[in-house]
Amino acid sequence: MGFISTVFWPTIAVILSLTVYSFLWKDNFLYKVAEHLFIGVTVGYTIGSAWNQIIIPKLVEPVIRNFSDGKYLLAFWLIIGGVLGMFYFSRFSEKTSWLSRYPIAITVGFYAGYSIVPIWISYVSKQFHATILNPAGEPMLNFKLFNVFFSNPTYANLLKALNGPLIVIGVIIVLIYFFFSFKNDNFIIKTSRTPALVYLMLGFGGAFGYTFMARISLFIGRMNFIFSDWIGLIKNSL
Amino acid sequence: MSLWKRRLPLICTIVFGIMGFILQLVPAFKSFLDIQNQWMTILFGFAIVIGVASLTKYHFKKIRQKPEERIFSYITFSSLIVMAVATLFGMKAETGIFNALYKNLFDYVYVPLDATIFSLLAFYITSAAFRAFKASSWLSTLLLFAGGIVMLGRVAFGPLMVFGELTQWIMSVPTVAAMRGIKIGIGLGMMATSIKIILGIERSFLGGE
Numbered sequence: 001m002g003f004i005s006t007v008f009w010p011t012i013a014v015i016l017s018l019t020v021y022s023f024l025w026k027d028n029f030l031y032k033v034a035e036h037l038f039i040g041v042t043v044g045y046t047i048g049s050a051w052n053q054i055i056i057p058k059l060v061e062p063v064i065r066n067f068s069d070g071k072y073l074l075a076f077w078l079i080i081g082g083v084l085g086m087f088y089f090s091r092f093s094e095k096t097s098w099l100s101r102y103p104i105a106i107t108v109g110f111y112a113g114y115s116i117v118p119i120w121i122s123y124v125s126k127q128f129h130a131t132i133l134n135p136a137g138e139p140m141l142n143f144k145l146f147n148v149f150f151s152n153p154t155y156a157n158l159l160k161a162l163n164g165p166l167i168v169i170g171v172i173i174v175l176i177y178f179f180f181s182f183k184n185d186n187f188i189i190k191t192s193r194t195p196a197l198v199y200l201m202l203g204f205g206g207a208f209g210y211t212f213m214a215r216i217s218l219f220i221g222r223m224n225f226i227f228s229d230w231i232g233l234i235k236n237s238l
Numbered sequence: 239m240s241l242w243k244r245r246l247p248l249i250c251t252i253v254f255g256i257m258g259f260i261l262q263l264v265p266a267f268k269s270f271l272d273i274q275n276q277w278m279t280i281l282f283g284f285a286i287v288i289g290v291a292s293l294t295k296y297h298f299k300k301i302r303q304k305p306e307e308r309i310f311s312y313i314t315f316s317s318l319i320v321m322a323v324a325t326l327f328g329m330k331a332e333t334g335i336f337n338a339l340y341k342n343l344f345d346y347v348y349v350p351l352d353a354t355i356f357s358l359l360a361f362y363i364t365s366a367a368f369r370a371f372k373a374s375s376w377l378s379t380l381l382l383f384a385g386g387i388v389m390l391g392r393v394a395f396g397p398l399m400v401f402g403e404l405t406q407w408i409m410s411v412p413t414v415a416a417m418r419g420i421k422i423g424i425g426l427g428m429m430a431t432s433i434k435i436i437l438g439i440e441r442s443f444l445g446g447e
Contacts, residue, residue, distance in 0.1 A: 170419070
């Protein structure tokens, strides 16, 4: 039993990791096994966690509690939610699958209305606010910083003075680029197109490099598990 | 347009959309908002059924049409059942065989497969970058330059620390400006779509007749 818990399962993890990496050579039987295993395990885990973390604590337990507390209206409201949720099961039959439109329609409708204000706050209002004021509460277009630079011309002072205006200009021209992407002869729209592309290319390049390094760190983590943790485990067990 | 099949679901969308908007906006409805959030979570909990239904349909079809590949469908179904049973009975349990099975399947099957499949993307990104990052124009050279600097900057040490500083500047000035512009555009687009859904203009989520 000790062998199973200390060596067997970590070895399974190593075999599965190597099986997935075998796809780099070519698509093969073992990779397909690992891929389908992953799909099954993921869906199985989602079913189990939906039952344990949502259905039981948010539906079954509150309904029993509300009935015993005499809060019948609340209990019935939760039961209606449960019944509507069960309408999803109608997807298994072609004849009754239209019933699943009810929970979908309610979910889509509710979150469409519910998310308008948070979207405005986090995606629009806060972004404009951060373009006007920096986190310290100072204006982004702070021209006094240029005076500081001219009185003490260092590289750090130049960057401090330029960064704020560069962000403000960048946001404005990127917005112009996206909103006026159709053919337009307006002078401002025409001349701001190339600088907007410069910002976007630098931004996408930066985002790419960042994502790439995140994936590489995952790869290093897997290699670390195989060549450090697992090999060490095997050496100690033998 | 059938009343039960299309019109009533659409009315539900409009009513619940207006309800969601009002609940978010009026602080006096805070307690009802909490109940409604719990109610919506229940619906979410059942939504996994859609995933299971699609997966089952797809694999049953595959078993019928491609008998040589049915082994993969059996693997999917058996791993689904084993993991679902282990999670159902072992997630909340502190000890026992189901708890041990759940923990081992999660730690040594689910987590390694998840991390490995995502790390596999590093190689695809590299391959895609090799094709996309050709210095064919000065703008694509800029993309190549920014990507290269950030990659070097994330692991910079010693004399290469200059790449670290450059990375910090790229991530905090041009990337912030570009992503902020994009984010504002996305936000306005999402709001417009939400309003279209509430008004019943956008109804593609209800599917075809």
